[in-house]
Amino acid sequence: MDLSYSAEYEAFRAEVAGFLAGSWPLKGAEAELPSEQKAALFRGRAIEAGYLARSIPKRYGGSQQAPDVLKAQIIREEFFRARAPGDLAGIGPSMLVPTLLEKGAEWQKEKFIGPTMRGEIVWCQGYSEPGSGSDLASLQTRAEIVGNEWVINGQKIWTSGAHVADYMFCLCRTERDAPKHAGISYLLLAMKQPGIEVRPLRQMTGASDFNEVFFSDARTPLDWIVGKRGEGWIVSRTTLKHERNMIGDAATTVTMFQGLVSLAKRSLRDGRPALDDPGIRQRIVQLEGYVRSHQYSGYRQLTKAAKAQDPGRVGLMNKLMSTNLGQEMAKIALDLIGDDGLLEPTERRLGAPRENGQWVGQFLWSLGSAVAGGTANIQRNVIGERGLGLPRDAAAQRS
Amino acid sequence: MNFDLSEEQEMLQATVGQFAADQCPPTRRRAIFDGPDGHDTELWQGLLELGLGAIAVPEEYGGAGLELLDLALVAEVLGAGAVPGPFLGHSLAGLAILYAGSDAQKKTWLPKLAAGDLLGTVAFAEGDGRWQPDEWTMNSGATIDGSKAHVPFGEHADLFVVGTRGGGLALCERGARGLSLEPLRGIDRTRRISSLRLSGTPCDVLPGGPAAAGRVRDAALVMLAADAFGGAATLLDLSVEYAKTRQQFGVTIGSFQALKHQLASMAVEVEPARALYWYAAHAFDRIPEESERSAALAKAHLTQVYTQVARDAVEAHGGIGFTWESDVQIYFKRALFDRAFLGTPVVHRERAAVLAGW
Numbered sequence: 001m002d003l004s005y006s007a008e009y010e011a012f013r014a015e016v017a018g019f020l021a022g023s024w025p026l027k028g029a030e031a032e033l034p035s036e037q038k039a040a041l042f043r044g045r046a047i048e049a050g051y052l053a054r055s056i057p058k059r060y061g062g063s064q065q066a067p068d069v070l071k072a073q074i075i076r077e078e079f080f081r082a083r084a085p086g087d088l089a090g091i092g093p094s095m096l097v098p099t100l101l102e103k104g105a106e107w108q109k110e111k112f113i114g115p116t117m118r119g120e121i122v123w124c125q126g127y128s129e130p131g132s133g134s135d136l137a138s139l140q141t142r143a144e145i146v147g148n149e150w151v152i153n154g155q156k157i158w159t160s161g162a163h164v165a166d167y168m169f170c171l172c173r174t175e176r177d178a179p180k181h182a183g184i185s186y187l188l189l190a191m192k193q194p195g196i197e198v199r200p201l202r203q204m205t206g207a208s209d210f211n212e213v214f215f216s217d218a219r220t221p222l223d224w225i226v227g228k229r230g231e232g233w234i235v236s237r238t239t240l241k242h243e244r245n246m247i248g249d250a251a252t253t254v255t256m257f258q259g260l261v262s263l264a265k266r267s268l269r270d271g272r273p274a275l276d277d278p279g280i281r282q283r284i285v286q287l288e289g290y291v292r293s294h295q296y297s298g299y300r301q302l303t304k305a306a307k308a309q310d311p312g313r314v315g316l317m318n319k320l321m322s323t324n325l326g327q328e329m330a331k332i333a334l335d336l337i338g339d340d341g342l343l344e345p346t347e348r349r350l351g352a353p354r355e356n357g358q359w360v361g362q363f364l365w366s367l368g369s370a371v372a373g374g375t376a377n378i379q380r381n382v383i384g385e386r387g388l389g390l391p392r393d394a395a396a397q398r399s
Numbered sequence: 400m401n402f403d404l405s406e407e408q409e410m411l412q413a414t415v416g417q418f419a420a421d422q423c424p425p426t427r428r429r430a431i432f433d434g435p436d437g438h439d440t441e442l443w444q445g446l447l448e449l450g451l452g453a454i455a456v457p458e459e460y461g462g463a464g465l466e467l468l469d470l471a472l473v474a475e476v477l478g479a480g481a482v483p484g485p486f487l488g489h490s491l492a493g494l495a496i497l498y499a500g501s502d503a504q505k506k507t508w509l510p511k512l513a514a515g516d517l518l519g520t521v522a523f524a525e526g527d528g529r530w531q532p533d534e535w536t537m538n539s540g541a542t543i544d545g546s547k548a549h550v551p552f553g554e555h556a557d558l559f560v561v562g563t564r565g566g567g568l569a570l571c572e573r574g575a576r577g578l579s580l581e582p583l584r585g586i587d588r589t590r591r592i593s594s595l596r597l598s599g600t601p602c603d604v605l606p607g608g609p610a611a612a613g614r615v616r617d618a619a620l621v622m623l624a625a626d627a628f629g630g631a632a633t634l635l636d637l638s639v640e641y642a643k644t645r646q647q648f649g650v651t652i653g654s655f656q657a658l659k660h661q662l663a664s665m666a667v668e669v670e671p672a673r674a675l676y677w678y679a680a681h682a683f684d685r686i687p688e689e690s691e692r693s694a695a696l697a698k699a700h701l702t703q704v705y706t707q708v709a710r711d712a713v714e715a716h717g718g719i720g721f722t723w724e725s726d727v728q729i730y731f732k733r734a735l736f737d738r739a740f741l742g743t744p745v746v747h748r749e750r751a752a753v754l755a756g757w
Contacts, residue, residue, distance in 0.1 A: 001403070003400065005400050070400055096636060189440075277751070279753045281748070285696070286747035287701070287702070288700060288751070289697075292675055292696060292700075293672045293675040295674055296671075296673075296674035296677065296678040297670070297673070299400075299674065300402050300403060300673075303400065303401055304403065313666065317667050321667060321671060380659065381660075384653075384659035384662055387666060388662055390639065391650070392654060393659075395654070
């Protein structure tokens with residue numbers, strides 16, 4: 001074991017740091033641009049330098065670098081340190097782009113990947129429906145061919161960002177008589193058209209990030225399909241072949257834990273820091289056992305990935321770990337902030353220390369992360385079935 | 400950046416694991432567990448022949464010349480097999496002499512411990528939860544007086560490393576004047592314990608004791624954490640195996656979501672925690688400023704996890720899990736040993752808080 005990086009990688013780290021010192025933050029007239037333009041300008045230069053969009057071929061607007069998880073990790077660390085914009089994390093870059101790279105037609109790659117990676121176009125994901133959540137393949141939204149177009153009718157729900165998206169990648173039932181998984185196609189469509197109505201849903205946090213989307217004869221060209229008719233389910237399962245970010249989650253968790261300790265130091269109990277309270281000390285150190293396990297387990301997974309070895313079933317557990325820890329930290333924080341738990345959550349200001357009202361926000365948001373992208377219960381199914389080799393539920397097996 | 404085992408370390412674990420599987424199958428383990436004194440000299444001899452008598456002692460003293468990480472990796476494998484015997488106390492006695500002994504003391508004792516000519520153990524506990532070096536109260540000079548509790552395999556040990564006032568360490572030999580032992584009805588029958596009385600007993604003080612006792616304690620905490628990981632991982636495997644074989648309502652019970660989720664939750668407790676004990680062992684060997692706190696955190700966390708996973712494993716097995724004949728109870732009781740020996744999780748969490756400056 002050796003937690004330091006070799007000379008080759010330390011040289012690479014110095015190179016990245018040197019690039020950042022010269023290019024972020026922007027200087028002169030560029031510093032006066034709106035923040036989104038600044039980020040886009042910088043991302044273009046970082047791609048040019050080979051630090052972002054590393055797994056994307058140059059002809060589609062990426063920097064086409066050989067996969068190297070340690071370099072990817074060093075880039076993330078240095079960009080994080082410099083507070084520089086990293087690879088876009090939205091659903092377009094993280095889900096659609098890898099899917100197009102693997103299964104898309106050449107014209108689709110050329111048209112969509114570059115603008116998506118630069119943040120010029122924004123996507124939303126049309127998967128869940130009111131009657132189809134965990135059992136997604138039972139979805140009912142129909143698409144039929146009329147002339148040289150697909151005509152779409154039905155409804156999607158929990159569609160994050162539909163109110164700002166330019167395009168949607170959408171699962172639709174196209175093969176009426178096929179078995180449920182084989183009757184689905186993966187379509188791309190423009191959001192700004194008469195046949196689409198977006199209604200925002202308000203979350204318990206008060207914010208509106210996701211929506212209902214209604215299709216009434218919405219249209220999209222015949223060749224805006226990824227893969228063949230009836231292959232949509234398989235296309236949607238395309239695995240992410242990115243340099244996977246194993247430590248990313250854990251770094252967020254560690255940062256939040258440090259924030260919790262700060263909160264316990266500045267919160268008072270009978271005029272003394274709450275961190276002096278034996279009960280609070282025990283809870284925080286008990287939590288730290290899990291936080292450090294998650295962090296060091298990330299080191300091990302990173303090492304395995306660098307050696308192109310399978311990290312084993314622990315790789316299936318990262319999301320559930322992060323979710324559990326986010327919730328536990330929020331629970332302790334709520335006890336620490338006391339009366340401030342009576343107030344509405346306040347918005348997070350980037351780079352500023354977390355205020356009490358933001359911990360209320362964390363108490364609500366951490367529940368969101370237990371539900372989004374597969375509930376914690378679905379995660380346990382995956383760990384049980386794929387990780388431990390337990391048989392599927394008899395009812396799920398039949399359908 | 401390499402946070403993984405070397406090929407040699409993987410080989411070490413595989414070798415010890417194979418030995419445990421061959422030489423300590425459930426039937427033999429059960430016989431030792433139910434037997435009168437919990438010590439199978441033939442099994443212990445086999446471990447010594449593998450070179451496990453003094454893993455982290457330099458070769459010049461007859462040891463294997465490896466590090467604490469290697470010692471902990473072996474502790475994990477022996478924990479995974481719930482292998483009965485005096486590995487813990489014997490290893491710690493060797494480390495105490497290595498860290499605190501004079502050259503002469505090292506030359507006298509370490510080769511004999513490494514070869515297994517002598518069985519070593521440690522006597523630290525003074526009752527009422529007093530285990531830590533700064534809590535020891537016995538005065539030592541040419542002779543020593545007082546009592547120690549919870550001495551692993553005291554009945555069989557030839558050489559005792561006794562904790563004394565101010566974090567000192569002193570050696571006493573079996574058969575010395577005024578030394579007497581009383582077996583205790585310990586919960587873990589794979590690691591028997593005794594109380595030790597010393598009355599005007601001649602002793603040999605280890606000169607480096609006050610500087611080294613904390614280090615011996617930290618090594619012990621990492622070994623207990625490693626044992627806990629090994630045991631918890633086996634309990635998870637046993638529970639999963641049972642859920643895949645046991646049939647009810649015409650299907651294997653592992654297909655029921657309630658049980659599947661319980662097993663998944665156990666896995667999420669156990670799997671990532673491996674890295675916590677690895678890190679503590681690595682810090683002990685290579686990152687001195689983090690060594691003490693990492694050991695405390697690993698011991699508190701892993702023994703807590705082991706205890707909870709042991710309870711979950713009994714539940715997952717149903718009635719059979721609650722019987723004396725089930726192997727689950729052997730692990731359950733090792734979990735209780737790992738948890739209480741050298742201080743409970745509560746004690747080490749508080750130490751970790753203090754060590755962080757909180």
